Amino acid sequence: MRALCWEGRNKVSVENVPDPKIINGRDAIVRISSTAICGSDLHLYDGYIPTMERGDILGHEFMGEVVEIGPDVENLAVGDRVVVPFPIACGACAQCQAENYSLCENSNPNAGLGEKMYGHPLCGIFGYSHLTGGYAGGQAEYARVPFADVGPLKIEEDLTDEQVLFLSDIFPTGFMGAEMCNIQPGDVIAVWGAGPVGQFAAASAFLLGAERVIVIDRFDYRLRMAAQNAGAETLDYEGTDVIEELKEMTGGRGPDACIDAVGMEAHHDVGAIYAYDRVKQALRMETERPFALREAIMACKSGGTVSVVGVYGGFVDKFPMGSLMNRAITIRTGQCHVHRYMRPLLDRVRRGEIDPSFVVTHRLSLDDAPDGYETFKHKQDECVKVVLKP
Amino acid sequence: MDTRKHANGHGENQKDAVARALGWFSLGLGTAQIAAPGTVERLIGLSGERRALMRALGAREIASGVGILAQRKPAPWLWARVAGDAMDLALLGRAFKAADARKARVAGAIAAVAGVMIPDVLESLRTTTSGQIEAKGSITVRRPVETVYDFWRDLSNLPSFMIHLESVQERGNRSHWRAKAPGGRTVEWDAELVAERPNELLHWRATGQIPNQGTVRFREAPGNRGTEIHVSLAYEPPAGELGALVAKMFGEEPQIQIKDDLRRFKQVMETGEVVMSEGSPAGVSAKQQLRQRPAQPMEVAS
Numbered sequence: 001m002r003a004l005c006w007e008g009r010n011k012v013s014v015e016n017v018p019d020p021k022i023i024n025g026r027d028a029i030v031r032i033s034s035t036a037i038c039g040s041d042l043h044l045y046d047g048y049i050p051t052m053e054r055g056d057i058l059g060h061e062f063m064g065e066v067v068e069i070g071p072d073v074e075n076l077a078v079g080d081r082v083v084v085p086f087p088i089a090c091g092a093c094a095q096c097q098a099e100n101y102s103l104c105e106n107s108n109p110n111a112g113l114g115e116k117m118y119g120h121p122l123c124g125i126f127g128y129s130h131l132t133g134g135y136a137g138g139q140a141e142y143a144r145v146p147f148a149d150v151g152p153l154k155i156e157e158d159l160t161d162e163q164v165l166f167l168s169d170i171f172p173t174g175f176m177g178a179e180m181c182n183i184q185p186g187d188v189i190a191v192w193g194a195g196p197v198g199q200f201a202a203a204s205a206f207l208l209g210a211e212r213v214i215v216i217d218r219f220d221y222r223l224r225m226a227a228q229n230a231g232a233e234t235l236d237y238e239g240t241d242v243i244e245e246l247k248e249m250t251g252g253r254g255p256d257a258c259i260d261a262v263g264m265e266a267h268h269d270v271g272a273i274y275a276y277d278r279v280k281q282a283l284r285m286e287t288e289r290p291f292a293l294r295e296a297i298m299a300c301k302s303g304g305t306v307s308v309v310g311v312y313g314g315f316v317d318k319f320p321m322g323s324l325m326n327r328a329i330t331i332r333t334g335q336c337h338v339h340r341y342m343r344p345l346l347d348r349v350r351r352g353e354i355d356p357s358f359v360v361t362h363r364l365s366l367d368d369a370p371d372g373y374e375t376f377k378h379k380q381d382e383c384v385k386v387v388l389k390p
Numbered sequence: 391m392d393t394r395k396h397a398n399g400h401g402e403n404q405k406d407a408v409a410r411a412l413g414w415f416s417l418g419l420g421t422a423q424i425a426a427p428g429t430v431e432r433l434i435g436l437s438g439e440r441r442a443l444m445r446a447l448g449a450r451e452i453a454s455g456v457g458i459l460a461q462r463k464p465a466p467w468l469w470a471r472v473a474g475d476a477m478d479l480a481l482l483g484r485a486f487k488a489a490d491a492r493k494a495r496v497a498g499a500i501a502a503v504a505g506v507m508i509p510d511v512l513e514s515l516r517t518t519t520s521g522q523i524e525a526k527g528s529i530t531v532r533r534p535v536e537t538v539y540d541f542w543r544d545l546s547n548l549p550s551f552m553i554h555l556e557s558v559q560e561r562g563n564r565s566h567w568r569a570k571a572p573g574g575r576t577v578e579w580d581a582e583l584v585a586e587r588p589n590e591l592l593h594w595r596a597t598g599q600i601p602n603q604g605t606v607r608f609r610e611a612p613g614n615r616g617t618e619i620h621v622s623l624a625y626e627p628p629a630g631e632l633g634a635l636v637a638k639m640f641g642e643e644p645q646i647q648i649k650d651d652l653r654r655f656k657q658v659m660e661t662g663e664v665v666m667s668e669g670s671p672a673g674v675s676a677k678q679q680l681r682q683r684p685a686q687p688m689e690v691a692s
Contacts, residue, residue, distance in 0.1 A: 003686065020687040023671070024663045053669065055684030072662070092660040094532045094615060106657045109670035110679045112646060124667065127685065134669015134685045144687065146665065 002390065003140030004369045006056045009047030012370050017057065020136065020144035025072035028148030030082060034161040035062035035138045037369070037386040038169060039195050040263070040311045042377050044129065048264060048281075049313055051113060051130040060086035060126040061168040062138030063161060066152075073149045082152035084145055085338035086169045088124035088135065091150035102335035107147065108133040117314075123335070139369060141390045153342040157350055162357035162387060164349065166200070170385075171356050172341035174200025174261065177309035178208050180332035181257035188212045190246055190255035190299060191232070192292040194222035196359045196385045197309060198261035203230040203354055205259075214249060216242060218269065221382040229358045238269045243299045254301035262292035263310025277317065286317040297324055297331075308333035359385040366390040408513050409464050412471060415506070416455030423448025435495025436485055443481075450474055468514040475507040526622035527648035530611050531659045538617040538659060539589045539608050551654035551664065553675060554647075567596070577636065600636055601626045619655070621648055646676040 005015045020029055038061050043049050063083040066076050076082070088108075089101035096104050104123040108114060111121035113131050124146070127137015136143065145152060155164050174197045181189055189205040191198050194217035205213045215226040216235045223234035235245055247254055268274035268291040277289040296306050297320050306329055324331070348354055361384045364372045372386040423430050427444035431437070454474060457467030479500065486496045531538055541547050545565050549555040556568040556576065563583045571577045579598030586592055595603040604623030611618045623644075627636055653674045654664050664673040669682040 005684075005686065018687045018689045020668075023666050026661070026663060051682075053682050053684045055686055056669075057684075057686045090657075090661045090665075092532065093656075094530070097532065106661050106665055109665050109667050109674050110682070111653055111674060112649065112676055113679050124665070130669050130679075130682045130685070134667045134682050136668040136685045136687060144668075146667075147661070 001141040002366055003057045003136075004059065004366065004388075005054075006044060006052055006058055007054055010045060012045065012058065012373055014367050014369060015055075017055075017140075020142050022068060022070045023144065024146060025070040026147050026149055027070040028066050028073055028076055028145045028152065029068040030062070030064045030084060030138075030143050030145055030152070031067045032062050032064040032138055032141060032143060032390045033081075034064070034165045035059050035140075035366075035388050035390065036165060036168075036170075037061075037139070037372055037376055037388070039197065039376075040128070041373070043264060043311060043313070045373055045377060046265065049129045049131070050117075051110075053130060053134075056127065056129070056134075057136040057138075057140050058127045059137035059139030059143075060128055061165065061170065062126075062143060063155075063165050063168065064143075066148075067142070069148065075149050076152065076154070080152075081155045083155060083164050083167045083342065084126070084138065084143070085151045085153070085167075085172075085342060086125055086128075087335060087338055088126065088133065088146055089150055089339055090147050096150070099337060099340045100334075101337040101339040103337075110134055125335075139366065139388060139390075141366070151339060153346065155346070157346075159349065160357065162360050163355060164346065165387065166196075166356040166359070167338075167342050167345055167349075169336065169338065170196045170359070171200045171204075171345055172338045173197050173309050173336040174202075175204040175207075175341055175345060176334070176336045177201040177259045177261060177307050178204035178210075180307040180309075180334075181205065181208075181210075181259065181305050183208045183210050183257070185209060186211045187256040188214065188250050188253075189257050189259065190214045190216060190296070191226075191259045191261055192216050192296055193261035193263075193310065194219065194226045194234075195261065198222075198259075199226055199230065199359050199384070200356070201259045201261050201309065202226050202232045206230060206232075207348065207353060214246065214255065218267070219379060222384060225358070225384060242295055246299045250301075254299055255304065256301055257305040257307060258296035258300045260293050260296050260306065260308045260310045264288040264290070264312045266291040266293075266310075280317060286315050288312050288314065288316045290316045290319070294318065294320055297329060300327075300329055302327040303329070305330045305332060307331075309336065311335075360387050362386040364388055408509055409458055409468065409517065412468065412506075412510060412513060413455045413458030413464070416451045416458065416471065418455075420448040420451030420453075420455060423451060433495070434482070434485075434499035435492035436488065437490035439490070447474075447478070463517070465514060465517040468510060468517060471510045472507065472514055475503055475510055478503045479507075522624050522626045523644055524622070524624045525644035525648050526620070527645060527652050528618060528620040529649075529652040529656050530616055530618050531656050532616035533659050535589045535608050535610050535617040538619065541659065542606060542608075542619075542655075543586075543588075543592065551658050552651045553654070553672065571636075619652065621652065623648070650674045650676055 001019050003017045066080045087102040089096050089104040090106040093105040102123050107124035114121035122132050124133035126135050178201050187210050189210045191201050194215050202213045202215050213232040215232045217223050218238045226232040266289045280286045366388050369388050375383045376386050423444050427441040428438035454467050454470045458464045482500045545558040545560050548558050554569045556570050559566045565581050567579050569577045579596045579600050581594045581596035584593050584595050591607050593605045602625035607620040609618045657665050666673045669685045670678050
C-alpha cells in the first residue's frame with residue numbers, strides 16, 4: 001500500500017510499504033477513506049518529539065471502511081464505516097474503566113520508554129513516535145486498529161467524511177479543553193491559538209454555555225474563521241499587550257478560564273523573548289517554547305482555570321509558578337480521552353448543533369501529502385486544516 | 391568471561407559515604423581546575439601556564455564525579471578515578487623535573503594524589519565485587535485476587551507472559567523450566583515450591599544451571615482496585631559460557647525484565663492478549679524498545 005512516512009526532520013514522503021495484517025484477535029483492518037494532518041504532526045515533522053524512526057507511518061486522524069476483523073471483534077463487521085480515535089485503549093484497565101482512555105495502562109508496548117521520560121508510561125497512539133508505542137499511523141491506504149472492539153465509532157448516519165472525521169481527535173480535544181474549564185453562566189473564556197483545536201475549543205465553549213469567547217492569534221484568516229463560525233471575539237497578539245487587553249475586555253477581571261491550544265512551538269511577537277526560548281529549545285536546554293502557557297496563566301482571573309490541550313513534550317523554563325500558586329489557579333490538562341466524547345459529539349453533529357467540516361481549507365490526495373505538510377507548517381494559502389484522500 | 395558479579399540489585403546501598411565523598415571531591419577539584427586553572431597550578435607548585443591541560447583534567451574530574459554520584463552502579467566511575475590518579479602521578483612526575491617547578495609543592499601534590507588513590511582503589515574493589523543479583527517489581531491488575539493467583543499458580547501459564555520461557559512442566563510441588571537463550575540454545579532448571587499460601591504468596595527455590603529463588607506476593611489493592619502483585623527474585627549468576635548466556639538473556643537490568651514480564655501479565659489478565667505494535671512486534675520488551683523497527687507493517691510471508 002501507499003503510506004506517508006517520516007524520513008527525518010522536515011522530510012516526509014509517500015512510500016510503498018507492506019499491507020497491514022491482523023496480529024491480535026481484537027484487531028481490525030480499516031481501508032482509509034479520509035485522514036487529516038494534525039497540528040501535533042507538525043511537532044513530529046519539525047523534529048521536536050523524540051523516538052522517531054525513519055520510515056514511521058504518520059497520521060492519527062483517520063476513518064474508513066472495515067475490511068477485515070480479528071476473531072475476537074464482535075461489535076464490528078466487514079463493510080462498517082468507522083471513525084478511529086487517536087489514542088489506543090484496551091477498555092479493560094482501571095483508567096479505561098474510569099473513561100480516562102488516553103491513560104490506558106495496556107496499550108503501549110513501549111511503556112518502559114515513556115516511564116523513563118515521564119515517570120509513568122503513556123498510552124499507545126497511532127503514528128506518533130515510539131514513545132507512544134510505535135504504531136503505524138493512518139496517513140495511508142490501510143491501517144491496523146488494535147482493540148477494535150473498544151475504539152472505532154460506527155457511523156450509520158448519512159453524514160459526509162468531513163463532518164465526522166474530526167471526531168477522531170481535534171473536535172473532542174477542543175471540546176475537552178472547554179469542558180475542563182467547568183464553564184458557569186456568565187463566564188468569559190479565552191483561547192490561545194486559532195488553529196483547528198482552538199477553533200473547536202472556542203465553538204465548544206459556546207456549546208457548554210460560555211457567555212463570551214475570546215480567541216487570540218496573529219493570523220487574520222484564522223481569527224476570521226473563529227469569528228464567523230463560532231461567533232468568538234478576536235485578539236491579534238501582534239503589537240498588543242495581551243494580558244492588559246484581556247483585562248480591558250473583561251472589566252479588569254481577566255478571563256474566567258483560559259485554554260492553551262498552542263503547545264510547545266508557540267510564537268512570540270517580542271523578538272528578544274522569542275529568541276531566548278527558540279535558542280534554548282534549539283540547544284535542547286528546554287524542549288518547549290511556552291509563551292502561550294505563560295501568558296494564559298498570567299491572564300487568568302484569580303481562582304480561575306487554565307486548561308492545556310496544546311501538546312508539550314518535556315520541560316518548560318520560566319514557568320510562572322508564583323502566579324499560579326498565589327492566585328489559586330487550577331491547571332487541567334491531558335491528551336484527549338477521545339472515546340469518552342465521540343458518541344455525544346456525534347449526536348451534536350447529527351442534531352445540527354455544529355458542522356465540524358468548517359475547518360477544512362485544503363483537500364489533497366495522499367500522494368500530495370508532503371506538500372500538505374509544507375503548506376500547513378508555513379500557514380501558506382490561508383491553510384487551517386488539510387484532509388487527505390487516500 | 392569470568393565471574394564478575396553485580397553488587398546487589400539496589401545500587402543505592404552499595405554507594406556508601408566513601409564513594410559519595412570521592413564523587414564530591416572530584417566535582418570540587420574539577421570545578422576549581424576549570425574555573426581557576428592558574429591558581430590550582432600555582433598551588434601544586436607550577437607557574438600557571440598549563441591552563442588548557444588543567445581545564446581538560448578538570449573536565450575529566452567532573453565526568454567521574456557526576457558518574458559516581460548520579461549512576462546507580464558507581465564502580466566504573468570509581469575505576470575512572472583510579473585511572474585518573476595514575477595519569478596525574480605520571481604528569482606530576484614529569485612536572486617535578488620542569489624548569490618552573492617549585493619542587494616542595496610538587497612533591498606535596500604527588501603525596502596528596504597517592505593518598506587519595508588508596509580510598510579510590512579500595513572503594514572501586516568493594517563496589518565491583520560482592521553479592522548475587524536481586525531484583526523486584528510490582529504491578530496492579532484489575533482482577534480479583536483469586537483469579538490472579540490461580541492464573542499464576544498454574545505454572546504452565548507463565549510462558550504466555552514471560553517471553554524467555556519456553557515451557558514449565560509441573561510434577562507435584564516440583565517443576566521443570568525451559569527457557570530460550572540466544573543462539574537457539576535452551577537453559578533448563580528444576581524448581582521447588584517451598585511455600586504456597588493461596589491468594590497470598592508463592593515462594594520457590596531452583597537448582598540446576600541457574601540457582602535462583604524468589605517470591606510472588608498477591609495482595610488485594612485498596613478500594614476495589616484489583617490485585618497488587620509483588621515479585622522479588624535473586625539468582626547466582628553462573629560462571630563461564632553459561633553465565634554470559636544468562637547475562638545476555640536477562641540483560642544488564644533484571645529489574646526491567648521483571649517489569650516487562652509484569653506488564654505482559656497485566657495485559658494478558660486484563661485484555662486477553664499481549665499488546666503488539668509495528669515498532670514492537672513482540673510486545674513489551676526492554677531490549678526491543680531500544681531497537682525499534684519502523685512503525686510500518688512487516689512483510690509477512692503467507
